[in-house]
Amino acid sequence: MPKTIQLAILASGNGTNAQQIAEYFVDRTDVNVNVIIYNKKDAYVARRAEALGIESHYFNRRDFFETDNVLLFLRERQIDYLILAGFLLLVPENLLKAFPDRIINIHPALLPKYGGKGMYGHNVHEAVVANHETETGITIHIVDQHYDRGTTLFQARCGVAPTDTADDIAAKIHLLEKAWFPKVIDAFVLNKPMPKQE
Numbered sequence: 181m182p183k184t185i186q187l188a189i190l191a192s193g194n195g196t197n198a199q200q201i202a203e204y205f206v207d208r209t210d211v212n213v214n215v216i217i218y219n220k221k222d223a224y225v226a227r228r229a230e231a232l233g234i235e236s237h238y239f240n241r242r243d244f245f246e247t248d249n250v251l252l253f254l255r256e257r258q259i260d261y262l263i264l265a266g267f268l269l270l271v272p273e274n275l276l277k278a279f280p281d282r283i284i285n286i287h288p289a290l291l292p293k294y295g296g297k298g299m300y301g302h303n304v305h306e307a308v309v310a311n312h313e314t315e316t317g318i319t320i321h322i323v324d325q326h327y328d329r330g331t332t333l334f335q336a337r338c339g340v341a342p343t344d345t346a347d348d349i350a351a352k353i354h355l356l357e358k359a360w361f362p363k364v365i366d367a368f369v370l371n372k373p374m375p376k377q378e
């Protein structure tokens with residue numbers, strides 16, 4: 181039997197994406213959510229992990245940027261892919277080197293629009309409203325050393341109504357993330373064709 185592909189999810193906050201990914205793969209034998217790593221002590225994602233019965237582990241900034249603690253932890257668990265699901269730190273060089281083209285991220289906008297430092301979560305939706313955009317969406321991409329700049333794997337779009345608030349957009353984006361992120365991860369790690377939005 182081929183080896184089960186081991187995923188580590190990295191998150192910083194609420195963790196709805198982490199939960200959706202874990203639920204999607206729960207009955208699978210070929211892909212396994214091995215651990216959820218988080219970098220903010222009070223991140224709600226840790227509670228979600230507990231409820232899901234998935235191990236979670238907190239690492240601080242120093243662990244990420246001044247030591248190999250995270251890398252050694254991932255190696256010990258034989259992790260194959262890192263999935264950034266609302267993870268707000270730049271990925272350190274040692275992880276980029278150890279997981280070349282094996283780290284993917286979701287961004288709540290149609291990159292290259294609304295990417296870069298400071299552009300995360302609600303800030304993105306507020307900028308979309310301020311600029312009177314008529315559409316926005318999600319981008320799932322391979323991670324490199326720059327924020328939000330690696331090769332795009334997938335995008336999905338949604339309309340923005342003139343009356344939409346940042347919260348309205350967040351709700352639409354959340355639906356797109358739920359519909360697509362787990363499927364894109366599935367296709368990517370198993371080398372299957374990417375799904376396409378109708």
Ligand code: GAR
Pocket residue numbers: 191192193194195196197198265266267268286287288299300301353357
């Ligand atoms: C998601 O909307 C994700 O796209 C975004 O943070 C949110 C996390 O929500 N990521 C970024 O902005 C990355 N630059 P969650 O914690 O509920 O999954």
